[in-house]
Amino acid sequence: MPNKKKTLLRIALYLILAYVPVYILCFAFSDKEGSLTSVLAGNTLMLYPAIAVIITRIVTREGLHNSFLGFGKRNSGKYYALAVLYPIALPYVSALLLHLFVVKNGSITDSAALSDGTSAVAMLLLSIATGFATAVHGFGEELGWRGYLTPKLEELMPAPAAVIVTGIIWALWHGPLLAYGYDFGRDYDFFPYGGFIAMIVMCIFWSAFLTWLTKRTNSVYPAALCHMLIDTVLTSNLMPFTYNANGDKFELRTNDFWGQIISVFPMIIVAGAVSMVLMWRKKSSGENKKALS
Template sequence: MQNKKIALLRIAVYLVLAYLPVYILGFVFSDKKGGLTSAVAGILLMLFPAIAVVITRIVTKEGFRDAFLGFGKRKSGKYYGAAVIYPIVLPFVSAVILHLLIVKNGSIWDSGFFADSTMTAANLLIAFASGVAMALHGLGEELGWRAYLTPKLEELMPTSAAVVVTGIIWALWHGPLLVYGYDFGRDYDLFPYGGFMAMIVMCIFMSAFYTWLTKRTNSVYPAALSHMILDMFLTSVFSMFTVNADGNKFEYRTNEFWMMIISVFPMMIICGIICMVLMCRKKKA
């Protein structure tokens, strides 16, 4: 019982430190369109989960043992491989779903990705140029959510529940940006509540994948690496498939909100379910 009380205290301290600065910066520097008017605020925003971990560990005298800061157990290479392959494959699978189910006319071969090499090179350069910021974001968030919050929640509940709760907390942490259209825009019914629900679903299944990587390697770096690559490539690569050779967007059977969900979520959900099952089976064994 005493251990659970200590875990609850540490979780509470961590969440206050992770949430409060983000909500203040998120509203103060919001451009009211889903972005931020300050680049510095944008970088700091994604670092606060890691900053909150450091402060929490010091204040609660927990120290940094079991902080998942090593590079992994033996035979962790395949998990690093999965961490890289998954976010690279995701936008291409999403593009196939997009053109099979949502685009009214035209085909994937007419998209800017295949038809315009200049556009392809430009988008990929933009993705790589944002790599440093994305690296900070990925490590900053994963040190907080996967390397600290989820293990703490596992002291209070089963792993599957801890993954779900972390996903919900992670999603709601984006609240100030979601209010103004972050990720899902503003042109959909039930704005912004639909965006919150979509973000919760996405974060739960991504939380399962990142937690699986962290547990299998006993390291935060595979999850951070995968998070970084996903942030770098998903939007930039997937957007290439949303326009034809003339640079005009394809006509969709639905609005862009549902286009994103129908195209991008299936692979996330399937992968998340598989990782959840694998973690539960491992725990039972």
């Protein structure tokens, strides 16, 4: 019981330090549309989970033990590759689903993205380069969520539950921005509650995928790289598929909110679900080996 109480106190301290500065900045500098009026404030938001970890570890005298700061186990290269390839594939799979199920008139071949291949390639390369250049922001979040919160929650509950709880906490960390339309806009029924629900679902499944990357490599860097590339690659490369070559937006069968869920969420859910299964199988295999030894 004392150890569980100590873990709970550490989690509570971490969450206060991660949440409070972000909520203060988001409410103080909100443009009421889902973004911030201060560039400086916006550029520091993703760093607060890491700052919270550092302060928590100092206050609790944990040090850097089990901080996942190494570059990974042997043969971690394939997971780094996956951390890059998944975000690159995401907008194109999403674009295909968008045109199969959401776009009412027009074809994917008529999209602005495919009408000018040179610009599309340039946009992809620029977004990838931006992701690598700003990977420190992804590190800021991943050191906190996957490198500290999830392992601490695993001391209190089964790993799948820890992944889910982390996803919920991670989603609600975006609360002030979601309340004003961040990520999902404002033009949908039950705004902003639908956005909160969608963000929670998205973060739970991405939490599973990013946790799997972290566990397989024993490092937060693949997850940090993947996280930042998702942020820089997805929207910028999916957007041109929503317009035709003349610059007119395709007519959709539904609003943008549901269009985003139908097109983007399937690959998020598949990646997260597969990751959960792989983590569960790995854990079960390890337990069976211990039982036989």
